Amino acid sequence: MGKNGSTPFKTVPVDQAVGMTLAHDMTEIIPGKSKGPAFRRGHKVKASDLCRLMRMGKNNLYILDLDDTQVHEDDAVFELASALSGPGVEFSADPKEGKLELRAAYPGLFKVDVDALVEFNMIQDVMCASIHNNTAVTANQSLAATRAIPLVIDRHHLDRAVALARDAYPIFSVAVFNPLKIRLIIVGNEVYDGLVQDRFKDIVEQKTGDLGARVIESCILPDDRERITNKIDEYLAKDTDLIITTGGMSVDPDDVTKEGIEAAGFEEVHYSSAVLPGAMFLLGYNSKTAIMGLPACGLYHKTTIFDLILPRLMAGERPGKRDLASLCHGGLCLNCNPCVFPNCPFGKSA
Numbered sequence: 001m002g003k004n005g006s007t008p009f010k011t012v013p014v015d016q017a018v019g020m021t022l023a024h025d026m027t028e029i030i031p032g033k034s035k036g037p038a039f040r041r042g043h044k045v046k047a048s049d050l051c052r053l054m055r056m057g058k059n060n061l062y063i064l065d066l067d068d069t070q071v072h073e074d075d076a077v078f079e080l081a082s083a084l085s086g087p088g089v090e091f092s093a094d095p096k097e098g099k100l101e102l103r104a105a106y107p108g109l110f111k112v113d114v115d116a117l118v119e120f121n122m123i124q125d126v127m128c129a130s131i132h133n134n135t136a137v138t139a140n141q142s143l144a145a146t147r148a149i150p151l152v153i154d155r156h157h158l159d160r161a162v163a164l165a166r167d168a169y170p171i172f173s174v175a176v177f178n179p180l181k182i183r184l185i186i187v188g189n190e191v192y193d194g195l196v197q198d199r200f201k202d203i204v205e206q207k208t209g210d211l212g213a214r215v216i217e218s219c220i221l222p223d224d225r226e227r228i229t230n231k232i233d234e235y236l237a238k239d240t241d242l243i244i245t246t247g248g249m250s251v252d253p254d255d256v257t258k259e260g261i262e263a264a265g266f267e268e269v270h271y272s273s274a275v276l277p278g279a280m281f282l283l284g285y286n287s288k289t290a291i292m293g294l295p296a297c298g299l300y301h302k303t304t305i306f307d308l309i310l311p312r313l314m315a316g317e318r319p320g321k322r323d324l325a326s327l328c329h330g331g332l333c334l335n336c337n338p339c340v341f342p343n344c345p346f347g348k349s350a
Contacts, residue, residue: 011060014053017045023062024073024151025097026053037097041074062151069155073098076126076148076158083162084120084128084146086170099147102130104137107212108174109315116168125149126161130172132348136211136311137174144172175315177212180241184218185231187248187257192222199299200246207306211314213242223248228260232291236264242290242313249280249295257293258282266291270321274328275347278305285318302339308347 028038130144248257282293
């Protein structure tokens with residue numbers, strides 16, 4: 001209702017609507033074939049449109065008659081999308097059926113202020129739905145969609161929603177991936193002695209390369225704590241953003257990679273994560289370099305803890321112990337065949 005109790009539109013029988021302008025997109029559903037706007041807002045009804053409108057079940061049409069306390073859905077959604085969108089998030093100038101889709105401007109890590117998004121959706125007559133926080137996204141990927149629920153929204157509700165989103169800015173953003181300089185240490189007596197062919201290097205190179213990083217140096221070492229530590233020290237002395245070690249993270253007597261990492265003097269080391277596969281994962285930092293210790297599960301499972309933490313490091317984050325623990329809810333991979341990650345619940349709660 002308007003400020004004087006007026007309705008925001010008047011109803012006109014379809015057979016009397018020729019020459020009048022539609023107040024909103026009109027959706028046509030053809031079962032099993034299509035769903036979309038048959039007529040767009042602003043379309044001037046012609047006599048030739050009447051049969052199609054009647055086949056769509058439209059006996060009456062809305063003609064708008066707004067006052068200054070009322071906002072049409074297409075105008076309102078621009079305000080909502082603008083307030084929700086932070087760096088790396090863009091949207092078109094063409095709402096469809098009152099909805100705007102938010103997309104990634106460039107590849108990166110999608111970030112969501114989940115608490116603020118919930119509060120936004122508590123406000124009457126607005127909504128916004130998104131993909132999960134901490135999802136690695138590609139340029140132009142769909143991130144979220146928002147709309148005003150009614151055809152005409154009260155200016156007071158719209159202003160509340162916009163103010164909340166602006167106060168929490170940014171509710172949505174995309175953190176750009178940094179082209180990290182990565183060095184890799186492959187650990188294992190069986191690989192070092194040539195009894196088993198290494199497969200970890202290809203896996204690491206593919207997953208880092210997919211995010212725009214590059215493994216610039218790699219080596220194979222035996223299960224020798226001192227040699228592991230010395231190689232880490234050598235890599236730290238170079239221009240290295242991330243060191244990745246593979247193997248030797250379990251509890252067997254020969255598994256000494258963890259001890260080798262700890263002896264290298266990292267200021268912060270976290271061993272274990274609440275993720276399967278990937279429980280025996282190590283993550284550490286010093287002032288300029290991060291280190292990841294990948295357990296052998298990475299050889300046998302397509303998706304592991306590595307896929308959850310690598311994008312966050314690439315985006316400049318430094319996940320800590322609580323972050324690794326927070327992955328518990330959603331941290332169980334179901335080993336689906338075929339694997340559809342990241343379009344699945346794995347690792348999506350934190």
